[in-house]
Amino acid sequence: MSLDLSNYELLWPTSLFVSEGERILGLAGASWENRAAWLMTEALAGTTAVADFQDMPGHSADPWASTVSGRGAEHAVKSKYDWFLELINRASELRHATAPRPYWPQRQGRGLSHDSSTVRDGRRDFVRLIHDFADNGYLVERFGEVCVDDPDELPDASEVIERRLGIPNLWPLAPETWDEDTFYGLVEVFHDLVSRPRVRSFHSYGSCGWHHSEFHNGPARILYRWKVNELLHSVGIEYELAAEGEDLGRLVAAVDDARGHLVHRVLNESAPDITTRIRHAIALFRGRDTSSESKRSAIVTLAGILEERRALIKVEVGKPDEGALFEIANRYDLRHRRADQRGDYDAAFLDWIFWWYLATVELTNRLITSRNIAEDS
Numbered sequence: 001m002s003l004d005l006s007n008y009e010l011l012w013p014t015s016l017f018v019s020e021g022e023r024i025l026g027l028a029g030a031s032w033e034n035r036a037a038w039l040m041t042e043a044l045a046g047t048t049a050v051a052d053f054q055d056m057p058g059h060s061a062d063p064w065a066s067t068v069s070g071r072g073a074e075h076a077v078k079s080k081y082d083w084f085l086e087l088i089n090r091a092s093e094l095r096h097a098t099a100p101r102p103y104w105p106q107r108q109g110r111g112l113s114h115d116s117s118t119v120r121d122g123r124r125d126f127v128r129l130i131h132d133f134a135d136n137g138y139l140v141e142r143f144g145e146v147c148v149d150d151p152d153e154l155p156d157a158s159e160v161i162e163r164r165l166g167i168p169n170l171w172p173l174a175p176e177t178w179d180e181d182t183f184y185g186l187v188e189v190f191h192d193l194v195s196r197p198r199v200r201s202f203h204s205y206g207s208c209g210w211h212h213s214e215f216h217n218g219p220a221r222i223l224y225r226w227k228v229n230e231l232l233h234s235v236g237i238e239y240e241l242a243a244e245g246e247d248l249g250r251l252v253a254a255v256d257d258a259r260g261h262l263v264h265r266v267l268n269e270s271a272p273d274i275t276t277r278i279r280h281a282i283a284l285f286r287g288r289d290t291s292s293e294s295k296r297s298a299i300v301t302l303a304g305i306l307e308e309r310r311a312l313i314k315v316e317v318g319k320p321d322e323g324a325l326f327e328i329a330n331r332y333d334l335r336h337r338r339a340d341q342r343g344d345y346d347a348a349f350l351d352w353i354f355w356w357y358l359a360t361v362e363l364t365n366r367l368i369t370s371r372n373i374a375e376d377s
Contacts, residue, residue: 003078003086009097012043013226020198020219021088025081031199036084038200042136045097049087056080122235123175123183129227130173130190137197137212138220148206164189184239184251184288187228191241191249196220221249229254239288244268246283253286259355266362269369274305278361285354295350302357309364316367 010017017039024035040049056078078086133139144154157171165185175183196219197212222243229240232254239251245267255263263282270278284290285298306313307326 001078003083003090005087005090005093008049008087008094009045010043010091010094011045011097012223014091014094014096016219016222016226017043017094018088018091021084021091025085025088033080034201035198036080038198040087044094053080053083056083122232122237123178125231125235126183126187126228127173127175129231133190133194133220133224137200137210138194138224140197140212141195141215142193145211146208147203147211148208149203160193161186161189164192187241188250191221191224191228194220194224196223225249242286246279247287251288253288253290255286262355262359262362266358266365269365270361271365271368274361277301277305282358292347292350295347295354299350299354299357302354302361305361306357306364309368312364312367313360 020039020043021036024032024039027035037050037053040053041047044050057080134143137145139157142155142160143157146154158169161170162168165182167182167185170182170186173186178186195215195217197215199214200210200212203209203211225241225243232239238254240254242248242250242252244264266278267275267282281298281301284294284301287294303326310326
């Protein structure tokens with residue numbers, strides 16, 4: 001019987017859930033079941049999926065093992081392994097959890113009052129998010145974990161943060177005391193602090209509670225960026241944590257999906273001889289504290305790459321268009337900064353020329369790849 005997914009909702013990005021699930025499926029021994037249950041506890045809303053998993057028979061991680069034999073074999077139900085395997089294979093069919101539809105008071109305009117400051121609302125939501133990560137053990141590797149059997153003194157969480165941010169007394173989190181720079185600084189700091197525990201075990205002695213181990217910062221940072229970016233977008237803050245590049249894990253100007261995909265392609269498909277310059281140009285342009293001068297520098301870097309590929313552009317694009325491409329950089333106040341250059345243009349011009357040049361770099365990447373394939377065939 002096919003698995004009924006209608007009662008399960010994802011709290012994680014689908015790709016992250018699949019990658020962590022596939023890793024568990026590749027493990028040998030009985031411990032995979034506990035890891036699977038922990039993954040579902042984290043990544044799926046509620047406890048329904050874990051309960052259904054625990055109701056499945058069998059403890060073998062052998063996909064070829066038979067759980068039922070004899071006369072009832074034709075009515076065999078899935079083993080835990082088969083059930084979890086199907087869940088991971090069909091993860092793309094799972095709905096993502098969403099906020100509930102407005103309740104009566106909200107529909108009547110009588111909901112709970114909110115602070116009028118968008119940024120301040122974002123701060124409170126951010127604190128709740130960090131507490132959720134802490135409750136799931138994502139800060140244990142940095143902050144330690146209390147255990148009745150281990151009286152050793154834990155690291156001072158405020159000092160851990162202060163060493164990175166240079167601001168004392170930020171833990172426990174008190175959002176009402178933060179200015180904007182402190183808030184955004186903490187958003188970036190916790191990106192570098194979180195680490196996912198792939199194993200948790202219950203310590204019953206003295207009601208000690210859950211302990212976490214086998215940490216990995218890769219999945220934690222993917223999840224953190226996904227949740228924080230979703231939060232920032234929901235409160236109208238036009239920044240996001242960069243998922244790649246020189247500014248990985250730092251707040252950058254949010255862009256639409258098309259430009260985001262362009263950045264991803266250029267960062268991942270450029271030749272080694274230009275990758276460092278590309279990464280630097282993108283970081284210069286999209287940083288939260290970027291200036292007109294930084295944007296000019298980013299454009300100049302891209303123009304330099306295109307200058308090196310000018311012969312290719314002339315052949316593939318055509319001489320008139322090739323000339324127009326470089327005339328923009330030369331006639332306007334971008335590269336040479338001569339007295340006869342134009343500087344009386346809106347700052348939006350810098351955005352336009354940057355994205356045009358970046359798209360042209362991506363175009364030349366594809367042209368070079370096509371040429372190389374043709375030469376090899």
